[in-house]
Amino acid sequence: MPADTPFGFGFTGGPDPNDPQQMQQFMSQLQHMFAAPSGGPVNWDLARQVAQGHLTGAPGGGFGFSLAGMLPGLTAGAGQTPGDEPEKPVGDPSVTPFDREAVSEALRLADLWLEPESALPSGITTSVAWSRGEWLTKTLDIWRKLCDPVAARIVGSMTDLVPEEMRGQLGPMSAMVSSLGGALFGTQLGTALGSLAAEVLSASDIGLPLGPAGTAALVPANIATYGKGLELPDDQVRLYVALREAAHQRLFSHVPWLRGHVLTAVETYAAGIRVNKEAVEEAVGRFDPMSPEGVQEIALEGIFAPDDSPQQQAALARLETALALVEGWVSVVVARAAKERLPEVVKLGETFRRRRAAGGPAEQTFAALVGLELRPRKLREAAAVWEALTEHRGVSGRDALWGHPDLMPDVEAFADPELFARTELDLGDLGFEEFEKGIEDSGEQKKDDPEA
Incomplete structure (x- = not known):
């Protein structure tokens, strides 16, 4: 079968057109991929499966066939271009009984150390150790809340490319444009969240209350990887991360207005982001509906137009100030609590400040995708x-x-x-x-x- 056969049958991982069972499964997957998003502009079910596939290496993010094989580039992350070597799955090690015990003890000790350094009482009602996949599923509701405003603008821009007078004539094909936007955003967002899941150290690692209220969670697999890079003992790194998580929990549990204030600041800024419709039109113009593999030509990059309006600048200032105040307070109380107890506290503190100020590769990928940087620029x-x-x-x-x-x-x-x-x-x-x-x-x- 030639490589340019419609639906990518000639690509590795595509279905056998002579096998009715494979073809039926393939068509079901396509229908799922381009299904109209429910309750928002993003196909979040697709995003979740792509994110999990990024972690585990499941073909196509959990689909029976490789989406990368059927539609090359569709599951590429933001910044990855066709022809690049695909990223290898990072894996998702199971949480062991030792991990659970070590995390529980670290969070208990962290809360004890923080007691004299904070007027806010403990905010921890539950201490848990999450796998990378659990971090993903437990935080997805907040990501939906934060990303939908941006996604709605991108998907809306795609829909606007069809002249209003033609939409009635297109019938079901008109809805396909919106579905394509939801699927495209969902796959790339899924890859970005999968990358984040492979880097974050705890539920509050990026300064937002992403997990359930009162739940302090560490990700042991990522802490172990991060600690190797620092060449520091695992228990010291784990305890330092636990101190930061416990401090975040005190803030978000006992400052009643803070959770809503931070999330609203993010939402307000995201809702004000402008989309460069010319860039969207140019990207979508490369897509041939008769050749779905051409979706590889669409990349959600460079489509956010700079907005220097007073309203958007004020929203950005509020967001940066809020993130900085949270992270600055956490840094201070953690440093004071650990200064006589953790031998490498100075090195750990400086390393974490640089890490939060610069953002890791996954955070940068996420920023490129949604036009939003979650970095406390004024942390110091x-x-x-x-x-x-x-x-x-x-x-x-x-x-x-x-x-x-x-x-x-x-x-x-x-x-x-x-x-x-x-x-x-x-x-x-x-x-x-x-x-x-x-x-x-x-x-x-x-x-x-x-x-x-």
């Missing part, structure tokens, strides 16, 4: 503010600022941390009882509503 400045507040106001006075978003340090505080710390109202002496009551109230709210 924010950490300096929290350090200064600790020195001048103590732990209670510092953490009392989490009582209300209006009390939070801003970019002016970043410019002169000492001045901000000296002149800020000392809430450690005035009104901290109200802050503690707010923490208790949020705890009661959590009992009534676990998602609060």
